[in-house]
Amino acid sequence: MSGRPLLNRRLEGHGTTIFAEMSALAVETGAINLGQGFPDTDGPEEIREAAVRALRDGRGNQYPPGPGVPELRNAVAAHQRRFYGLDFDPGTEVLVTAGATEAIAAAMLALLEPGDEVIAFEPFYDSYAACVAMAGARRVPLTLRAPSFRPDLDELRARITPRTRLLLLNTPHNPTGMVLTAEERDAIAALAVEHDLLVVTDEVYEHLVFGGEHVPLIALPGMRERTVSISSAGKTFSFTGWKVGWVTASAALVAAVRTAKQYLTYVSAGPFQYAVAEALALPDAYFTGIREDLRARRDLLADGLADSGFEVYRPQGTYFVTTDVTPLGERDGFAFCRALPGRCGVVAVPNAVFYDTPGTGRTQVRFTFCKREEVLREAVTRLKRLAP
Numbered sequence: 102m103s104g105r106p107l108l109n110r111r112l113e114g115h116g117t118t119i120f121a122e123m124s125a126l127a128v129e130t131g132a133i134n135l136g137q138g139f140p141d142t143d144g145p146e147e148i149r150e151a152a153v154r155a156l157r158d159g160r161g162n163q164y165p166p167g168p169g170v171p172e173l174r175n176a177v178a179a180h181q182r183r184f185y186g187l188d189f190d191p192g193t194e195v196l197v198t199a200g201a202t203e204a205i206a207a208a209m210l211a212l213l214e215p216g217d218e219v220i221a222f223e224p225f226y227d228s229y230a231a232c233v234a235m236a237g238a239r240r241v242p243l244t245l246r247a248p249s250f251r252p253d254l255d256e257l258r259a260r261i262t263p264r265t266r267l268l269l270l271n272t273p274h275n276p277t278g279m280v281l282t283a284e285e286r287d288a289i290a291a292l293a294v295e296h297d298l299l300v301v302t303d304e305v306y307e308h309l310v311f312g313g314e315h316v317p318l319i320a321l322p323g324m325r326e327r328t329v330s331i332s333s334a335g336k337t338f339s340f341t342g343w344k345v346g347w348v349t350a351s352a353a354l355v356a357a358v359r360t361a362k363q364y365l366t367y368v369s370a371g372p373f374q375y376a377v378a379e380a381l382a383l384p385d386a387y388f389t390g391i392r393e394d395l396r397a398r399r400d401l402l403a404d405g406l407a408d409s410g411f412e413v414y415r416p417q418g419t420y421f422v423t424t425d426v427t428p429l430g431e432r433d434g435f436a437f438c439r440a441l442p443g444r445c446g447v448v449a450v451p452n453a454v455f456y457d458t459p460g461t462g463r464t465q466v467r468f469t470f471c472k473r474e475e476v477l478r479e480a481v482t483r484l485k486r487l488a489p
Contacts, residue, residue, distance in 0.1 A: 111235060112231065118227055119227070120450065123136040126442055129442075130443065131446070132447055133446060133448065133472075133479060133480045133483070134448045135402075135449055135472065136448040136449050136469065137450070137469070138341075138420060138469045139341045139342075139471070140341070141472045141473055141476060142339065143340065144338040144340045144380070145338065145383065145387065148340070148379060148380045151380075152343075152373050152375070155371075155376060156372045160372060160375050161373070161374060163371070165368050165371040167359070167367065167368055168196050168197060169197025169347070169374060170371070172375055173345075173375070173377055173381075174195040174197065175191045176377070176378035176381040177191065177347045177381065178191040178194075178195055178349075179381070179382070180381045181349055185316070187319065190352065193352040193356075194355055195347060195355070196359050196362065197345065198362060198369075199344045199345075200344035200345065200346040201303060201331050201332065202346070203344075203346065203362065203365055203366060203369075204331040204333075204346045204362075205228060205269075205331060206228070206232045206235070207348075207358045207365060208348070209269075209301075210361040211357045211361035212267060212299055212301075212329075212358075214237070214238070215236075215238065216237070216238070216264065217236075217239070217264060217267065218238065218239050218240075218241050218262060218264040218266060219265075219269050220241045220242075220260055220267075220268050220269070221233075221240055221243065221269040221270070222243055222271055223457060223458060224277065224456050224462055224465075225242070225269075225455055226275050226303070227454060229269055233269070238266070240457065241260050242458055243257050243260060244458055245277055245279060247423075248414055249279075250274070252279075252281075252289075254285065254289070254292075257292065258292060261298070265296065266298065267299040267301060268298055268299070269303075270289070270301070270303070271302070272303075272304065273304075273315060273416075273417065273418025275421060276421050276423055276452055276455055277414065278414070278418050278422070278423065280312065280314070280418045281313075283314075286316060286318060286321060293318075293323070293324065293328075294324070299327050299328075299354075300328045301328075301329045301331065302317065302319070302328060302330050302331060304317060304332045305331070305335070305337075306420070307332055307337070308337045308391065308392060309336060309391070309392060309395055309419055310417065311392070311396045311399060311416070311417055311418060312417035313417050317330050318330070326353075326354075327354075328354075329350045330348065330350060331346065331347070331348055332346065332349075333345060333346035333347065334346070334377040334381075336420070337388070339391075339471075340373070340376075340377075343373040344369060344370055345374060345377045395420055398471070398474060398477055399415070399416065399420070399422065401470070401477050402468060402477050403415050403470075405477075405481030406424055406468065408488065409484040409485050410428050410488045410489050411424040411425065411428065411466075420471040421467050421470070422467070423452060423465055423466075423467050424465065424467075424468065425465055426464050426466055429487055429489065431464065432463070432464060434451035434452060434465055435453060437466060438451045438466060444486065445483040445484055445486045447480050447483050449466045449467060450467045451466055451467075452465035452466060452467050
Protein backbone atom coordinates (compact mmCIF):
# COMPACT_ATOMS: atom_id res chain seq x y z
CA MET A 102 0.00 0.00 0.00
CA SER A 103 1.13 3.56 -0.68
CA GLY A 104 0.79 4.67 2.93
CA ARG A 105 -2.20 6.83 2.11
CA PRO A 106 -4.89 6.48 4.83
CA LEU A 107 -7.63 4.04 3.83
CA LEU A 108 -10.43 6.14 5.29
CA ASN A 109 -11.58 9.12 3.27
CA ARG A 110 -10.38 12.21 5.13
CA ARG A 111 -13.93 13.57 5.18
CA LEU A 112 -14.82 10.77 7.59
CA GLU A 113 -11.86 11.19 9.93
CA GLY A 114 -13.15 11.25 13.47
CA HIS A 115 -16.31 9.35 12.54
CA GLY A 116 -15.39 5.91 13.81
CA THR A 117 -17.51 3.53 15.88
CA THR A 118 -20.48 5.43 17.27
CA ILE A 119 -20.84 6.02 20.98
CA PHE A 120 -24.11 4.07 20.83
CA ALA A 121 -22.31 0.94 19.66
CA GLU A 122 -19.64 1.36 22.32
CA MET A 123 -22.07 1.86 25.20
CA SER A 124 -24.48 -0.84 24.04
CA ALA A 125 -21.58 -3.30 23.86
CA LEU A 126 -20.64 -2.25 27.39
CA ALA A 127 -24.22 -2.95 28.51
CA VAL A 128 -24.05 -6.46 27.06
CA GLU A 129 -20.61 -7.10 28.53
CA THR A 130 -21.60 -6.02 32.05
CA GLY A 131 -25.27 -7.00 32.07
CA ALA A 132 -26.18 -3.40 32.86
CA ILE A 133 -29.53 -1.75 32.15
CA ASN A 134 -29.10 0.07 28.83
CA LEU A 135 -30.51 3.59 29.14
CA GLY A 136 -28.01 4.83 26.55
CA GLN A 137 -29.31 3.88 23.11
CA GLY A 138 -32.80 5.05 22.26
CA PHE A 139 -34.74 1.93 21.43
CA PRO A 140 -37.82 0.61 23.26
CA ASP A 141 -37.66 -2.73 25.03
CA THR A 142 -41.16 -3.73 23.90
CA ASP A 143 -42.73 -3.88 20.46
CA GLY A 144 -45.36 -1.47 19.24
CA PRO A 145 -49.06 -2.21 18.56
CA GLU A 146 -49.82 -5.88 17.98
CA GLU A 147 -52.14 -5.09 15.07
CA ILE A 148 -49.31 -3.30 13.26
CA ARG A 149 -46.91 -6.16 13.83
CA GLU A 150 -49.57 -8.51 12.46
CA ALA A 151 -50.00 -6.20 9.46
CA ALA A 152 -46.33 -6.78 8.65
CA VAL A 153 -46.76 -10.55 8.98
CA ARG A 154 -49.82 -10.39 6.75
CA ALA A 155 -47.89 -8.47 4.11
CA LEU A 156 -45.10 -11.04 4.21
CA ARG A 157 -47.53 -13.94 3.81
CA ASP A 158 -49.44 -12.18 1.04
CA GLY A 159 -46.23 -11.60 -0.90
CA ARG A 160 -46.50 -7.81 -0.68
CA GLY A 161 -43.09 -6.21 -0.60
CA ASN A 162 -41.06 -9.40 -0.63
CA GLN A 163 -39.54 -8.29 -3.93
CA TYR A 164 -38.30 -4.81 -4.79
CA PRO A 165 -40.98 -2.25 -3.94
CA PRO A 166 -41.27 0.92 -6.05
CA GLY A 167 -38.30 3.25 -5.61
CA PRO A 168 -40.32 6.13 -4.10
CA GLY A 169 -42.14 3.75 -1.75
CA VAL A 170 -45.31 1.69 -2.02
CA PRO A 171 -48.37 3.78 -2.96
CA GLU A 172 -50.20 2.72 0.20
CA LEU A 173 -47.53 4.25 2.41
CA ARG A 174 -47.08 7.40 0.33
CA ASN A 175 -50.84 7.93 0.49
CA ALA A 176 -50.78 7.32 4.24
CA VAL A 177 -47.95 9.82 4.79
CA ALA A 178 -49.84 12.45 2.81
CA ALA A 179 -52.99 11.73 4.82
CA HIS A 180 -50.99 11.99 8.08
CA GLN A 181 -49.63 15.42 7.13
CA ARG A 182 -53.14 16.60 6.27
CA ARG A 183 -54.68 15.11 9.41
CA PHE A 184 -52.23 16.51 11.94
CA TYR A 185 -50.95 19.69 10.30
CA GLY A 186 -53.39 20.66 7.54
CA LEU A 187 -50.68 20.23 4.90
CA ASP A 188 -51.48 18.89 1.44
CA PHE A 189 -48.84 16.85 -0.40
CA ASP A 190 -49.18 14.96 -3.66
CA PRO A 191 -48.30 11.35 -2.71
CA GLY A 192 -47.06 10.74 -6.24
CA THR A 193 -44.51 13.55 -6.42
CA GLU A 194 -44.11 15.09 -2.96
CA VAL A 195 -43.60 12.03 -0.74
CA LEU A 196 -40.54 9.77 -0.69
CA VAL A 197 -40.07 6.66 1.47
CA THR A 198 -36.58 6.08 2.88
CA ALA A 199 -34.65 3.60 5.02
CA GLY A 200 -35.43 5.49 8.19
CA ALA A 201 -34.85 9.17 8.82
CA THR A 202 -31.09 8.61 8.81
CA GLU A 203 -31.09 7.73 5.10
CA ALA A 204 -33.39 10.65 4.37
CA ILE A 205 -30.94 13.04 6.03
CA ALA A 206 -27.98 11.50 4.20
CA ALA A 207 -29.74 11.67 0.85
CA ALA A 208 -30.78 15.26 1.45
CA MET A 209 -27.24 16.32 2.33
CA LEU A 210 -25.73 14.52 -0.68
CA ALA A 211 -28.36 15.90 -3.03
CA LEU A 212 -28.52 19.50 -1.90
CA LEU A 213 -24.96 20.40 -0.89
CA GLU A 214 -21.83 21.22 -2.84
CA PRO A 215 -18.31 20.98 -1.40
CA GLY A 216 -17.60 24.13 0.58
CA ASP A 217 -21.22 24.89 1.44
CA GLU A 218 -21.98 25.67 5.07
CA VAL A 219 -24.70 23.97 7.08
CA ILE A 220 -25.96 25.45 10.34
CA ALA A 221 -27.23 22.86 12.82
CA PHE A 222 -28.36 22.92 16.43
CA GLU A 223 -25.56 21.71 18.71
CA PRO A 224 -25.64 19.16 20.35
CA PHE A 225 -26.69 17.21 17.30
CA TYR A 226 -27.41 13.58 16.52
CA ASP A 227 -24.10 12.08 15.40
CA SER A 228 -25.20 11.12 11.88
CA TYR A 229 -25.65 14.80 11.01
CA ALA A 230 -21.92 15.45 11.24
CA ALA A 231 -21.07 12.40 9.12
CA CYS A 232 -23.68 13.21 6.47
CA VAL A 233 -22.52 16.81 6.11
CA ALA A 234 -18.92 15.60 5.93
CA MET A 235 -19.71 13.04 3.22
CA ALA A 236 -21.24 15.82 1.15
CA GLY A 237 -18.01 17.80 1.46
CA ALA A 238 -19.76 20.64 3.27
CA ARG A 239 -18.85 22.38 6.51
CA ARG A 240 -21.07 22.25 9.58
CA VAL A 241 -21.52 25.41 11.62
CA PRO A 242 -22.91 24.74 15.10
CA LEU A 243 -25.52 26.86 16.82
CA THR A 244 -25.04 25.83 20.43
CA LEU A 245 -28.07 25.18 22.64
CA ARG A 246 -27.02 25.91 26.21
CA ALA A 247 -28.32 24.58 29.52
CA PRO A 248 -30.58 24.91 31.34
CA SER A 249 -33.23 25.86 28.72
CA PHE A 250 -31.39 24.81 25.52
CA ARG A 251 -33.20 27.53 23.56
CA PRO A 252 -31.68 28.66 20.23
CA ASP A 253 -30.10 32.14 20.31
CA LEU A 254 -31.71 33.74 17.27
CA ASP A 255 -29.25 36.66 17.19
CA GLU A 256 -26.42 34.14 17.14
CA LEU A 257 -28.17 32.25 14.35
CA ARG A 258 -28.36 35.42 12.25
CA ALA A 259 -24.69 36.15 12.91
CA ARG A 260 -23.66 32.68 11.74
CA ILE A 261 -25.26 33.05 8.31
CA THR A 262 -22.65 33.89 5.66
CA PRO A 263 -22.64 33.97 1.85
CA ARG A 264 -21.52 30.31 2.02
CA THR A 265 -24.52 29.21 4.09
CA ARG A 266 -26.65 26.87 2.01
CA LEU A 267 -28.82 25.01 4.47
CA LEU A 268 -30.25 24.89 8.00
CA LEU A 269 -30.39 21.37 9.46
CA LEU A 270 -32.89 21.53 12.31
CA ASN A 271 -34.21 18.95 14.75
CA THR A 272 -37.38 19.63 16.73
CA PRO A 273 -38.34 18.03 19.07
CA HIS A 274 -34.61 18.06 19.67
CA ASN A 275 -32.42 15.05 20.45
CA PRO A 276 -30.68 14.98 22.92
CA THR A 277 -31.93 18.05 24.84
CA GLY A 278 -35.70 17.60 24.42
CA MET A 279 -36.16 21.22 23.36
CA VAL A 280 -39.27 22.03 21.27
CA LEU A 281 -39.25 25.21 19.20
CA THR A 282 -41.74 27.88 20.23
CA ALA A 283 -44.00 29.68 17.74
CA GLU A 284 -41.79 32.76 18.00
CA GLU A 285 -38.64 30.75 17.32
CA ARG A 286 -40.23 28.96 14.37
CA ASP A 287 -41.37 32.25 12.85
CA ALA A 288 -37.95 33.87 13.30
CA ILE A 289 -36.08 30.91 11.79
CA ALA A 290 -38.45 30.80 8.83
CA ALA A 291 -38.02 34.54 8.26
CA LEU A 292 -34.23 34.16 8.25
CA ALA A 293 -34.43 31.25 5.80
CA VAL A 294 -36.59 33.32 3.44
CA GLU A 295 -34.48 36.46 3.83
CA HIS A 296 -31.23 34.63 3.01
CA ASP A 297 -32.78 32.18 0.51
CA LEU A 298 -31.68 29.13 2.50
CA LEU A 299 -32.76 25.52 2.21
CA VAL A 300 -34.03 23.91 5.40
CA VAL A 301 -33.98 20.22 6.33
CA THR A 302 -36.05 19.35 9.40
CA ASP A 303 -35.72 16.13 11.39
CA GLU A 304 -39.11 15.61 13.05
CA VAL A 305 -38.94 11.97 14.12
CA TYR A 306 -40.19 12.82 17.63
CA GLU A 307 -43.15 14.82 16.32
CA HIS A 308 -45.72 12.86 18.35
CA LEU A 309 -43.65 12.74 21.55
CA VAL A 310 -44.17 16.30 22.78
CA PHE A 311 -44.89 16.91 26.48
CA GLY A 312 -44.61 20.70 26.54
CA GLY A 313 -45.29 23.19 23.78
CA GLU A 314 -46.51 22.20 20.33
CA HIS A 315 -44.86 20.68 17.30
CA VAL A 316 -45.58 22.58 14.08
CA PRO A 317 -43.53 21.66 10.99
CA LEU A 318 -41.51 24.56 9.62
CA ILE A 319 -42.70 23.59 6.15
CA ALA A 320 -46.14 24.87 7.19
CA LEU A 321 -44.92 28.46 7.65
CA PRO A 322 -45.10 31.22 5.00
CA GLY A 323 -42.34 31.02 2.42
CA MET A 324 -41.13 27.60 3.57
CA ARG A 325 -42.96 25.15 1.31
CA GLU A 326 -40.53 25.46 -1.61
CA ARG A 327 -37.36 25.44 0.50
CA THR A 328 -38.00 22.80 3.20
CA VAL A 329 -37.38 19.06 3.28
CA SER A 330 -39.47 17.65 6.12
CA ILE A 331 -38.30 14.26 7.45
CA SER A 332 -39.92 11.81 9.85
CA SER A 333 -40.12 8.08 10.48
CA ALA A 334 -42.14 5.31 12.08
CA GLY A 335 -39.57 4.01 14.56
CA LYS A 336 -40.07 6.42 17.45
CA THR A 337 -43.84 6.87 17.15
CA PHE A 338 -44.71 3.18 16.80
CA SER A 339 -41.82 1.49 18.67
CA PHE A 340 -40.56 -0.50 15.70
CA THR A 341 -37.11 1.07 15.36
CA GLY A 342 -35.67 -1.98 13.57
CA TRP A 343 -38.01 -1.63 10.62
CA LYS A 344 -36.23 1.54 9.42
CA VAL A 345 -39.14 3.13 7.58
CA GLY A 346 -38.84 6.89 7.11
CA TRP A 347 -40.14 9.48 4.71
CA VAL A 348 -39.61 12.87 3.14
CA THR A 349 -42.35 15.37 2.39
CA ALA A 350 -41.41 18.40 0.32
CA SER A 351 -42.08 20.15 -2.97
CA ALA A 352 -41.86 17.98 -6.08
CA ALA A 353 -38.56 19.59 -7.05
CA LEU A 354 -36.94 18.92 -3.68
CA VAL A 355 -38.28 15.36 -3.50
CA ALA A 356 -36.88 14.69 -6.98
CA ALA A 357 -33.48 15.98 -5.88
CA VAL A 358 -33.41 13.88 -2.71
CA ARG A 359 -34.67 10.81 -4.60
CA THR A 360 -31.78 11.15 -7.06
CA ALA A 361 -29.29 10.60 -4.23
CA LYS A 362 -31.45 8.11 -2.31
CA GLN A 363 -31.76 5.70 -5.25
CA TYR A 364 -27.99 5.12 -5.13
CA LEU A 365 -27.94 4.48 -1.38
CA THR A 366 -30.41 1.70 -0.54
CA TYR A 367 -32.55 2.07 -3.67
CA VAL A 368 -35.43 0.43 -1.76
CA SER A 369 -35.92 -1.14 1.68
CA ALA A 370 -38.39 -2.56 4.19
CA GLY A 371 -40.93 -3.69 1.60
CA PRO A 372 -43.45 -5.55 3.80
CA PHE A 373 -42.97 -3.10 6.66
CA GLN A 374 -44.06 -0.23 4.42
CA TYR A 375 -47.54 -1.71 4.22
CA ALA A 376 -47.67 -2.11 8.00
CA VAL A 377 -46.56 1.48 8.62
CA ALA A 378 -49.26 2.68 6.24
CA GLU A 379 -51.78 1.08 8.59
CA ALA A 380 -50.01 2.49 11.65
CA LEU A 381 -50.28 6.07 10.39
CA ALA A 382 -54.05 5.63 10.24
CA LEU A 383 -54.39 4.54 13.89
CA PRO A 384 -56.96 6.54 15.87
CA ASP A 385 -56.06 9.67 17.81
CA ALA A 386 -56.22 7.66 21.03
CA TYR A 387 -53.06 5.80 20.02
CA PHE A 388 -51.02 8.97 19.50
CA THR A 389 -52.34 10.51 22.71
CA GLY A 390 -51.71 7.28 24.61
CA ILE A 391 -48.08 6.84 23.65
CA ARG A 392 -47.37 10.47 24.44
CA GLU A 393 -48.93 10.30 27.90
CA ASP A 394 -47.34 6.94 28.65
CA LEU A 395 -43.91 8.33 27.83
CA ARG A 396 -44.62 11.49 29.80
CA ALA A 397 -45.16 9.32 32.90
CA ARG A 398 -41.95 7.40 32.21
CA ARG A 399 -40.08 10.68 31.69
CA ASP A 400 -41.23 11.89 35.08
CA LEU A 401 -40.34 8.60 36.76
CA LEU A 402 -36.77 8.68 35.45
CA ALA A 403 -36.27 12.44 35.81
CA ASP A 404 -37.43 12.37 39.43
CA GLY A 405 -35.20 9.40 40.17
CA LEU A 406 -32.17 11.06 38.60
CA ALA A 407 -32.79 14.21 40.62
CA ASP A 408 -33.07 12.14 43.81
CA SER A 409 -29.74 10.51 42.92
CA GLY A 410 -27.98 13.87 42.81
CA PHE A 411 -27.96 14.71 39.08
CA GLU A 412 -28.92 18.12 37.80
CA VAL A 413 -31.85 17.24 35.55
CA TYR A 414 -33.07 19.16 32.50
CA ARG A 415 -36.62 17.89 32.09
CA PRO A 416 -37.32 17.56 28.32
CA GLN A 417 -40.27 19.03 26.45
CA GLY A 418 -40.16 16.18 23.95
CA THR A 419 -38.34 13.05 22.65
CA TYR A 420 -37.55 10.16 24.99
CA PHE A 421 -34.29 11.35 26.46
CA VAL A 422 -33.37 13.17 29.65
CA THR A 423 -30.20 15.27 29.67
CA THR A 424 -28.47 15.62 33.03
CA ASP A 425 -25.35 17.22 34.47
CA VAL A 426 -23.05 15.15 36.68
CA THR A 427 -21.26 18.09 38.32
CA PRO A 428 -23.35 17.86 41.53
CA LEU A 429 -22.07 14.29 41.89
CA GLY A 430 -18.49 15.59 41.98
CA GLU A 431 -17.83 14.47 38.40
CA ARG A 432 -16.09 16.54 35.72
CA ASP A 433 -15.97 14.22 32.71
CA GLY A 434 -19.10 12.68 31.17
CA PHE A 435 -17.07 10.14 29.18
CA ALA A 436 -15.29 8.80 32.25
CA PHE A 437 -18.54 8.83 34.22
CA CYS A 438 -20.43 6.82 31.57
CA ARG A 439 -17.66 4.28 31.14
CA ALA A 440 -17.52 3.70 34.88
CA LEU A 441 -21.28 3.77 35.51
CA PRO A 442 -22.04 0.12 34.54
CA GLY A 443 -19.49 -1.10 37.05
CA ARG A 444 -20.62 1.31 39.75
CA CYS A 445 -24.35 0.68 39.60
CA GLY A 446 -25.26 -1.43 36.56
CA VAL A 447 -26.69 1.29 34.31
CA VAL A 448 -25.52 2.55 30.91
CA ALA A 449 -25.88 6.15 29.71
CA VAL A 450 -24.33 8.24 26.91
CA PRO A 451 -22.04 11.28 27.31
CA ASN A 452 -23.48 14.32 25.54
CA ALA A 453 -20.02 15.60 24.59
CA VAL A 454 -20.13 13.31 21.52
CA PHE A 455 -22.97 15.45 20.15
CA TYR A 456 -20.95 18.69 20.22
CA ASP A 457 -18.37 20.18 17.87
CA THR A 458 -17.35 23.02 20.18
CA PRO A 459 -14.47 21.73 22.37
CA GLY A 460 -15.35 21.30 26.04
CA THR A 461 -19.05 21.95 25.52
CA GLY A 462 -21.36 19.44 27.18
CA ARG A 463 -18.39 17.88 28.94
CA THR A 464 -20.37 17.16 32.12
CA GLN A 465 -23.70 16.34 30.46
CA VAL A 466 -25.03 12.77 30.29
CA ARG A 467 -28.13 11.48 28.46
CA PHE A 468 -30.51 8.76 29.62
CA THR A 469 -33.46 7.29 27.72
CA PHE A 470 -36.85 6.57 29.28
CA CYS A 471 -38.39 4.51 26.43
CA LYS A 472 -38.14 1.36 28.54
CA ARG A 473 -40.65 -0.65 30.56
CA GLU A 474 -41.70 0.94 33.82
CA GLU A 475 -40.23 -1.87 35.90
CA VAL A 476 -36.88 -1.47 34.11
CA LEU A 477 -36.86 2.26 34.82
CA ARG A 478 -37.74 1.66 38.48
CA GLU A 479 -34.86 -0.79 38.82
CA ALA A 480 -32.50 1.65 37.09
CA VAL A 481 -33.58 4.43 39.47
CA THR A 482 -32.98 2.15 42.45
CA ARG A 483 -29.47 1.37 41.20
CA LEU A 484 -28.67 5.00 40.42
CA LYS A 485 -29.49 6.03 43.96
CA ARG A 486 -26.20 4.41 44.96
CA LEU A 487 -24.59 7.53 43.49
CA ALA A 488 -26.42 9.95 45.79
CA PRO A 489 -23.94 12.09 47.78
